[in-house]
Amino acid sequence: MPRSSDDSSFDQLIQEHPLTLAIPPQIQLELRERGPMSSRNDDIRVTPRFRCKGPAILEWVESLSAMPRPFPASQVVVRNLSRTGFSVLMDRELFPEQMVRVYLSIATATAMVVRARRLGSRCYDIGFRIKTYQSRQ
């Protein structure tokens, strides 16, 4: 379990949790892009999303009683974020309503899984809704 942002630097956390993802080539290309994402016609999001590649640490907080499935803290890659949510690339599938804590370079957030999409055998795109957000000092 990672130490909190108060007693450990973010870089240290990243070093302690090596990336185990296998990002497919087409997604690697997409990760180089920056700026606002164009929304689709059927997109029901209320706040715009921005492409924003960066490392983060994801820590399991709470699951569902029928599906406990705890996992060790893992390094993930942030793919995009908005005021209300973000998505990451991760090496495993998470399920809707599971709660996680995410350590970003600029903040710590707790968030709930809202969707998951498989991109490859060890790569899932997981979307989160932010519950709490605390900027790093």
Place this chain on the structure above:
Amino acid sequence: MTPSGLVAIHPLTLVPNYCAGTNIYIWNEKADATVKFLSSEQMVTESAFSFLLTNPSQKVFVDESSYSSYQAYLFDNLEAWLVEPRIPGILKTAVIAEYFYSQFTVGFNGKSIRSMLDSSSECCKHLEQLSQHMQVNGRDLQRVLRHDASFVTHAVNTAMYAYLIAEGISYSSEMIIEVCVGAMMHDVGKIEPGLLDGTFSGGSTNSTEWMHRVAQSHPIEGFRRMCREPGITETQLLIAYQHHEKLDGKGFPVGLTSTEIHDASKICSVANRYDGLTSEHANRHAMTRMAAFRVMNSEKNTALDSEMIQCLEAAMTQASTN
């Protein structure tokens, strides 16, 4: 089409020497109208039953206002009928199917996930009880099930077909019940949210855009609605969540591939597909059993699991032994 003020029932649920407690009507082709067949006090006679048995397409109805009496007749007698050796297998199958439709309708009308879960658990326990006394036969089942593609009909039919598959691959009794309950609940994500929280105003929700959104999001929505219900299991949640996943990874919502999909979800996918193909839809007629299996066999190993298809096909083509 059902005449106004009447509810269609399955003729084979009228068990000889029992009284349904409600007027029974049949459709008279010559008169082009319904006529009273039995009054509410009359027992079903052997001759009346023989008439229904030899005219399987005969349409039978009860008064809408006394449908609850018919439900009570089913609910009160079900357990006794299931263990009664003189009652033919097809009758027991018809009774259990009608009981399922009635019981799940009660759960659905309870307007909560909890009431639907309770009613589906109750149904599946009876199905398991029935299987201790006889083998539920696919051909009988096809004959007694409704094929109108309504929410309740589809839920019950999918559970019944899932039962045949789970039994075919030798699941334990507990696992069969778990899979059947999950299959009966697999589409709860499609229910208009207002129906569950009491805010539904009765307005139209049939716009193409709304239906497309529901079609895409219902596995996630179903999982989300059920995931905190006491007693729900991982298998049941995954049935709701993964029943539109395909073996080749082209399904939704996650795009999982063959080995990543739970076996119970593969069972539900096959059961769901079969009922979809053999039901009457607004834009497509029901397919025959053989045509449905032709379609499904063309989808094996890309969308559907071949072992599960084989199991269902074997069960649906097996002649009745009861």
